[in-house]
Amino acid sequence: MRLILCLTASLFLSTPSPAQGETPISAPLLRIHGQVLDNGRPVPGAELVLLRAELPLMGARSANSSKSTRELLTTNSEGQFEAQIPSWRRASIFARKEGRLSSVIEKIDASNADSLRLELHEGQRLNAELRYRRRKPGIELAYRLIRIPANENAVRLQFDGSTDKNGVLTSEPLPPGTYQLKLGAAKYRLKQPAVLRGGATKKLSLIRAITLSGRIVENAGMMSRPLAGVRVELMDAMSFYSTISDVNGTITIPGLEKGPGATLLLMPGTTAGNWARDIQALLPGLDPRAPAPQFQITLPKGRELSGQILAAKGKPAKQLRVLARCLMHTRGISHTDLSEVVMTDADGRYRFRTLQGNTAYEVLVLNPSGEAQLIGRVEAGPETKPALLEPFQLGTHRIRAELALAKGLSADQVELRIYGPKRFGRVEEFSRLVHLGDGSYLSPSLPQGEYVVFAVSKQYGFARGLATIRKNESPKPVPCRITMSPPRVIEGVVRSPAALPLPGQTVMLLPAGSTTDGGFRNWHDFIANNIFDEILPGNNYLPRIKTDGKGRFRLTCYESSGNYDLYVSIQEGPAGPGEQGNRIPGVLGRQNPIIIQVR
Structure with missing residues (x-):
């Protein structure tokens, strides 16, 4: 079977199955396979859009934390496609050809990866007519359509475009679904939040937007100085915009509504010093006619955190992404968007300088296969002094389950799930183990604690085995043996x-x-x-x-x-x-x- 796959070569570098007792640095890639059909007939030459979340973050509101990568595949003469994706990373897929599109399969994992079926239908075009006081806006308006998923694990899917000068919005053919509409911050903004579905043209009202000028400074008492190079994103249900502060710490935010305030995500660069990433709300009632700057934002002192990542045989793991995933915030704000990513250097060392002191973080390394491995957890506290995590070796803290099946039972009818750790008390959350092809199954890298592995089958019932990951665990995976027999x-x-x-x-x-x-x-x-x-x-x-x-x-x-x-x-x-x-x-x-x- 010949496939035309427009993917990076690294996506298809499969990880060899480790020998018994060894731990792979990278988890095996998950092989996906499926077929594109139109009225039940195979569709050769259809394009598949494979979406993968760049970061293991859930519930993010900002575009910065919701980024995804798009990889394109093409079906063969029998309408079939095949690829490999990182295990345990959120992925979605849809198909299209000549204006006909499939529904989005919002979640791909071991339960459906080998039997993806996408049926093409006439693409959905979204139509809207935007008016300011019943008049045409007279300018093109940039817009963004963000698909509202049914599954919280779905990867963010968005389409950008522009209206014509008459305010007419006609989208390209899109996968079925409901879409949130946002306008690029400019002269006008939507009067109220809007969602679009296929069908009749939706009439939407615009209001005149205002532009505010602000200044970002460091929190240094009487000697506060401007902060340059701070990335700023407008977190708004109806507008999208981002900018960077200049050498004077000045930012300009267009597309705002007069009266209500606005919420800004502030992401200082490390060159500006140790100043924390933050989410701040502008006070309501700011007047664009007042002398500039109309507002000033003071960033708190950042929290420093560092450590080292080691690869096989204790060698430094260089050029890997390390994520500080924010778990909570004392002010109850959108904490996920305060997460931050840095890269390891030539010695495998990483350092965060813009974390907040009053938040709790999980620190994870994203290894070459895309798997997120937990390094440790940092609790919330007022301390801003540097913290150091213990060196972490890639591929450790895994469980390797051996499944023994009674005669006549097939592994194809069984999936392995891991639940835990016990102290978290999450009895409904689990990860699927990856089949290594030799009768064994590998877990993701896990935090310390007690776990249970279930073998689950609608035909045979279930079986379970227990395993514990300890602090100073050997680099070898923790063994877990499960025996499954008929009911x-x-x-x-x-x-x-x-x-x-x-x-x-x-x-x-x-x-x-x-x-x-x-x-x-x-x-x-x-x-x-x-x-x-x-x-x-x-x-x-x-x-x-x-x-x-x-x-x-x-x-x-x-x-x-x-x-x-x-x-x-x-x-x-x-x-x-x-x-x-x-x-x-x-x-x-x-x-x-x-x-x-x-x-």
């Missing part, structure tokens, strides 16, 4: 103390030590409960059944390698883990039929 049927008879059959008694299957009212002993039992609801909706993770007229029962356990108890409840009320009278521990290790003689 296990448990059947038997309940008898009275006199050995007579007991009809109408409730028999329950419980995770070891759990109570009948859902009181799980282990934190990962809650996760198992969620997985069960996902793969077998409408069923009960804690199955219960009444014995028949002969005291017989039959239950199915969908975790045949797990540790479960069988409990017979004769009277109503929850059973505590200490009640052993009607509880049969380790029931999966027993042979059918199971005879339960109640006390």
Whole structure:
């Protein structure tokens, strides 16, 4: 199969599967495969637009923190395409050809990467008519259309263009969806936020915008000096604009609304000194006719943080991006946009100089494959003195799971997920492990803590294994072995103390030590409960059944390698883990039929 792929060569450098016990510096790339169709027929020569988030940031409002890269692929004669993308990095894709476009597949991961199907339809054109006091604006207006995703993991997708001088907006053919409209900051701005959908032309009102002049200075008391080279982005629901302060610290912000204030993201360069990145709001009521500058912004002192990244055999890892991802801010502002990226030098060292003191950060290195590996965490505090993180070796803090399948089971029907660490308490968040092709699966680089790996299959049920990553972990991945077998049927008879059959008694299957009212002993039992609801909706993770007229029962356990108890409840009320009278521990290790003689 011959493919025409307009991608950088590095995207297709596959990582060889590591030998047993070794840890790869870069995670294996995820291979994606699919087909483009039109009315069910393959489409040769269709263009695929593959979007990848530049940074592992969620919830960012600014364009600076929402950047993505676009890679183009072309389908072969059978309408098929193939590529490789970094594992665990957000990616989306859509197809187009001659004005016909597919829907956007907003999230690509191991669950759908090998079966992407994109059906072409007539492209959606968005139309709007912009008027100022019912008059044509008389100038072209730059606009930006930002697709509003259904999935929070979707990569930002935007299209830029310009109206004509009559204020008529007609977009190029776009993928289906709803789009937020923003105008480039200029003479006019939208009167109110606007979203566009395909169909009739939407009429939108403009208002006259104002331009304000400001000055950015350092926070140095009476000796405050102007700060040059500070990048400034307008964070506005209806306008987009960015600029850089000049040698006098002066900035000019057009496209503002008279009356309300505005929010600015300020990103000082390291040449200006240790001044913190910040988000600040301009006071409402600023008058553009007042003497310039109409506002002044004072940046707080920056927080310095440094460390070193090491590659194989302790060699410096140079020219890698290191991300300080902001986790929270005491003022409750859009903290994600305060995240910052620096590069390692020839010695593998990095240094941040513009972090805020009253924020918490996760520090991650983006390795050559695009994977983000967690170096450490810096807590919020008033300290502005330099902080030093321990040297970090690429590829460490991973879990390597070995999956043993019973005869007749196929790995194609199974996915491996990792949940944790336990201390975070996130029972619904997980990462998928990457299959290395030798029966083993590799996790992303993880923070210290206790983890559970689940093998999940709609056909076979699930199985689990536990692993712990410690502070001074060996460079080798932490092993985790999981055994998966088909669902296990448990059947038997309940008898009275006199050995007579007991009809109408409730028999329950419980995770070891759990109570009948859902009181799980282990934190990962809650996760198992969620997985069960996902793969077998409408069923009960804690199955219960009444014995028949002969005291017989039959239950199915969908975790045949797990540790479960069988409990017979004769009277109503929850059973505590200490009640052993009607509880049969380790029931999966027993042979059918199971005879339960109640006390």
